[in-house]
Amino acid sequence: MSAVPVPRAAPLMKPSAGDLRATIILPAYNEAAGLPTVLADVFSVVGHLPGYEVIVVDDGSTDGTTAIAHTFPARVFRHKANRGKGAAIRTGLSRARGNVIIVMDADATYPASAIPRMVELLETHDLVRCNRRQNTETMPLVNRVGNWLFDRLLTFSHGLDGSDHLSGLYGLRREALLRMKLESEGFDIEAEIGIKARVRGLRVTSFPIEYNARLGDKKLNPWRDGFLILGRIVAMFLLYNPLLTFVLPGFLIMLLALGGAFLLAQSAIITPFFGLDIHSFIVAILGGVASFQLIVFGMAAALYGVEAGYKPASWLVHLSTRPVRLGGALLGFLAVGFAAVYIGALVGRWFAGGAGKFYDTREVVLASTALVFGMQLLSAALFLSIFAGRLERLQKGLPALAPQPELDE
Template sequence: MQNDKPMQIRTSIIVPAYNEEEGLPVTLGKLRKVLDESYEVIVVDDGSTDLTPEIARRSACRFFRHEVNRGKGEALRTGIKHALGRNVIWIDADDTYPAEIIPEMVEALEEYDVVVGSRAYGYENIPRFNRFGNWIFRTMIKVLYGFKAHDPCTGLYGVRKAYLDKMGLSSKRFAIEPEISIKSSRMQLKTLDMPLHYRPRIGETKLNAIEVGFEDLRTILGLIFWRGKGKGLEHAANAAAE
């Protein structure tokens, strides 16, 4: 999974993890089966108090650790900062998303700027309250920002790194995906919606649906006037095409 020649790395896979000692080895095992030497895997441990750091260190991947829990958004931003690939894909560590579609996502990123792994199937595996919240936020992001993909809050997402670097990401916790969805729409990035089957998670959830809901709402409303960075977007487009 780890490649010692950075120039050969095409895609960086980021796995943010917080107390995922049950799900992380399963997720890494599935990644190992579908990835070749053109990928690197980056595990960012977000202050776990279980065996997650030890599991990550024993794996053939790059590893970064936050000493305290700072949130999924912070973990993802750490991974993006250190990513060597031209493409960045992230996947949750709890085995809810199918790692086997990642090669298809990478292939799609040759034509598209963004690939969204939308939870079109297995929706019953999402708690009912979360499903309702996702529907509200999906509708808001579509109406306010014109985001066309089905699932702006998904945990399996792929973006050209050059564009991520220009987004000025600031979300600390679970609003990171809505932020990226909104900014990619504002930047008019070419987006592919890739349906997937969402599975039951391994281990206990760490998500507080009410707190996440308020954070998502603040993010969605707070980005209404965000328009990107002008010439920086043109530079990002040129870098992404290289």
């Protein structure tokens, strides 16, 4: 690849968003060593093709990256401070005008010759990823091991197909990328894109490329950024799998906690090794209450996933149906009413006995628990009612908001 800069020229055209065939985004942070080679390579491939634009996002560089980018016919944007690779990509996306988006690292490790094939594949796919042919000369051992581990983790936890999910050369349809509503600021951006592509059922393909030795200092810290990527994968696993991570564990914990509380409500449990009495009973009751909160949190996570573009799960739609909501609300109302009456009766009996030593602690704790559970059921039913119509429409594949009828003026 040649490192000779292409003389700066006026932009080929000034189209609006979506009028170009492709936008190539190059996130760059202190890439003065590699950027001239990358841009020369890119323009040698697409410079003569109509409908392409190149965007360089300087992520707060201090080595003249912006000045180098301005020597090429590229659109250049600069962050005042270093914000991370993900932030740079999102900035480029917000300025992109192409129907498809190609993202490529600016360190000369990826071949620009792959871009035309990527754009062609994006006519029939939503995401195209280039898989690196790894070797000991171009990628350190710790990076190779880390990529392999993350590939296995993404396959196991999110069901992603293929390999090299953290590749720095990939392309997506612009509308699909915008609908993802990306949040990542750093090197976890590729993990977020891959997971959301899987969640949305996008059409994904890949093909192998040669991976070259980088020019300039590396920016990825294997340990710091590795933990960042791991955190993103775990957080999105919790978000997009709430039934497994919150609802079912909460239900099982509730059964164990309330079962233990029921046994301890009868009498203390004494063994040769330990004893369980009123304090253990109260702890079991609190575990039951906390487990219900875990279930509600799982419902909230599932609803957030729907807002992020995930199709509603069947269990969530079932819980939001009118009979289930009304049944839950009725059960909660009865629990609150019964608990309030029973607590009042216990307190009244205590006063009638002279308000001396109180012996009905277990009964009060059980009644108070029923009161709290009843209030939580009422709140959960109301919470689901807010989203019920939206969930039903999304489950049927209809728009989230019903079209409004036209009115005569």
